[in-house]
Amino acid sequence: MDAKKIEDIARQINDSIPAGVKDFAGSLEQRIKTILQQQLGKLDVVTREEIDVQQQLLLRLRQRVEHLEHELEAMKKED
Template sequence: MDPKKIEDIARQINDSIPAGVKDFAGQFEQRVKTILQQQLSKLDVVTREELDVQQQMLLRLRQRVEQLEQELAQLKQE
């Protein structure tokens, strides 16, 4: 996951802290970032680019299977 997105999430959480607790915000934000990074690293996620590549590969494979099915059907007719 993009470190900038993690920082944005941590910042949003930090911004929701009441004003009386703001003096702990710096430490809290760092702790939230650390916890988020640890938990997200456990997830089985891929980048958007990796997903797009996999989708293109799947599309090409699907087209190839359809082509082979048509060729097989023609061979069975002969």
């Protein structure tokens, strides 16, 4: 996951914490970022770019299979 997104999430969590709690834990945002990075590192996630690449590969494969199916149909008709 993008470091900027993790920072944004940590900032949003930090912003939702009451002022008294923020004063008590000045490094809370950094702690949250560290915990988020550790936990997200355990997840098996892919980037949007990786998904897009896989979708393009799948589309090309699907088109190739359809082309081969049509060729096979044509060959069967010739027999």
